[in-house]
Amino acid sequence: MIRIDENGFYGKFGGAFIPEMLYPNIEELRENYLPIINSEEFQVEFRHLLKDYVGRPTPLFLAERLSEKYKAKIYLKREDLCHTGAHKVNNTVGQIILAKKLGKKRIIAETGAGQHGVATATVCALMGMDCTVYMGAVDMERQKPNVERMRILGAKVVPATSGSQTLKDATNEAMRQWINNPVDTHYIIGSVVGPHPYPEMVAKFQSVISEEIKAQLLEKEGRENPDMVIACVGGGSNAAGAFYHYYNEPSVRLIAVEAAGLGIFSGKSAATTSLGKLGILHGSRTLLMQTEDGQVVEPHSISAGLDYPGIGPVHAHLFDTGRGEFVAVEDEDAMVAGIELSRLEGIIPAIESAHAFSALNQLSYNPSDIIVINLSGRGDKDLETYIKWGNY
Missing domain, CATH: 3.40.50.1100 (Rossmann fold)
Structure with a gap:
C-alpha cells in the first residue's frame, strides 16, 4: 500500500x-x-x-495516429488545455x-x-x-x-x-x-x-487528474483502469496527480520519466533515480543527486521544469518499492518526440511532456494495452528552444 x-x-x-x-x-x-x-x-x-476558471474536466483524447505508430491504444490527458497552459x-x-x-x-x-x-x-x-x-x-x-x-x-x-x-x-x-x-x-x-x-x-490538489481519467476511461472503454500511465517527473506533481488514484491498483503500471540530459552518466543529467542517493533537499528526505560529501550535484535538462536534482518523496518511495517504473530520456530524444507529436496529432507539447512521449520507445507493452500519457503542458513557452534545436 x-x-x-x-x-x-x-x-x-x-x-x-x-x-x-x-x-x-x-x-x-x-x-x-x-x-x-x-x-x-x-x-x-x-x-x-476548477470547472469555470481552469476549464476542467480536461479531455481524454484518443491519439489515433500515435496509437497506430506505437501499436497500442494511446490516450492523452490534455492538461495542456488548462487555463495558463499546464497542470x-x-x-x-x-x-x-x-x-x-x-x-x-x-x-x-x-x-x-x-x-x-x-x-x-x-x-x-x-x-x-x-x-x-x-x-x-x-x-x-x-x-x-x-x-x-x-x-x-x-x-x-x-x-x-x-x-x-x-x-x-x-x-x-x-x-x-x-x-x-x-x-x-x-x-x-x-x-x-x-x-x-x-x-x-x-498531490491531493493534482489528484483531480487521475480522478477524471478513471471516469473518462469508464465512459470510453467501460473500465476505470488503463494498463499503463506515463508522466514526466522532475519534482513530480503532474505524475503524482496522474498516478494518485492508481497507487494501490497493482494492475496499472506507473511509468515515471526523468530527464537524462546529455546522457545519464554524462555529468549533465537530471536522472535522479539512476544517480541519486538518500539525502535531505528543501525540507524532505528523498533521493538526491549529490557528491560523496553530500553537496548537491547541479542537474541538467533541456527542459527547465525537469532541471531539478531530486524527486518528490512519493516518487522516491514508488521507485524504492518497485511500484513505479522509472525510465530516463535524453534531451535529443525528447525533442524528437515533441516534434513527432506535433506532426502526428497537431499538438505541440511542452518539452517536459515530450519526455513522457519519448518513453514509448523504451517500454514493452501489448497491442491491446490502453496507455494514458499525461500531456502536462503545451509548448508555447518552449518555442525558442524548439527553434534553437532546429531539427524539424
Whole structure:
C-alpha cells in the first residue's frame, strides 16, 4: 500500500527537516490544511474554480495516429488545455483558497519552467493578493515568455543568481524569504517536494487528474483502469496527480520519466533515480543527486521544469518499492518526440511532456494495452528552444 503516515513519510522518504525559524509556518499549515480542504465550503469553491476558471474536466483524447505508430491504444490527458497552459494551476487554485482561509495577504512561489509561476501569478490576480515569484536567472533567460506573462499579471519576478541559477536555487530563495516573513505570507510550492505537508497537499490538489481519467476511461472503454500511465517527473506533481488514484491498483503500471540530459552518466543529467542517493533537499528526505560529501550535484535538462536534482518523496518511495517504473530520456530524444507529436496529432507539447512521449520507445507493452500519457503542458513557452534545436 502506498500511503503517507502522520509525520509525512512515504516509507523512509518525506518528513519535515526544517530550520527552527520555519517551524511555526509549517506547523500552522500542518494543523490546518486537512480541516480546511476537507470542508464543504472549500470544496465548493475549489470545484467551482476548477470547472469555470481552469476549464476542467480536461479531455481524454484518443491519439489515433500515435496509437497506430506505437501499436497500442494511446490516450492523452490534455492538461495542456488548462487555463495558463499546464497542470500547475490545479494546485495554485487550491493553495490560494487555503491561503485566503489562513488569513494570508501575500504569496511567494518558486518556478523553473515558469508554468507554476504563471499559475501562481494568475490566481493572485484573481484573488487580489500580492505575488512574488523566484526564478533562476538561467531559467528566466530560456523561458522569457513566461517571465513576461507573470509581470503582465502583476507579479514581481526575482532572479535567483546563486548556484546553477535554476529551480533548486529559486526554491532556496523562496524559502529564505518565507523565513523572513512568516506571519502574512504563504509559500505556494509548485511540486510534490518540500517539507510535510506540501508533498501530500500538492498531490491531493493534482489528484483531480487521475480522478477524471478513471471516469473518462469508464465512459470510453467501460473500465476505470488503463494498463499503463506515463508522466514526466522532475519534482513530480503532474505524475503524482496522474498516478494518485492508481497507487494501490497493482494492475496499472506507473511509468515515471526523468530527464537524462546529455546522457545519464554524462555529468549533465537530471536522472535522479539512476544517480541519486538518500539525502535531505528543501525540507524532505528523498533521493538526491549529490557528491560523496553530500553537496548537491547541479542537474541538467533541456527542459527547465525537469532541471531539478531530486524527486518528490512519493516518487522516491514508488521507485524504492518497485511500484513505479522509472525510465530516463535524453534531451535529443525528447525533442524528437515533441516534434513527432506535433506532426502526428497537431499538438505541440511542452518539452517536459515530450519526455513522457519519448518513453514509448523504451517500454514493452501489448497491442491491446490502453496507455494514458499525461500531456502536462503545451509548448508555447518552449518555442525558442524548439527553434534553437532546429531539427524539424
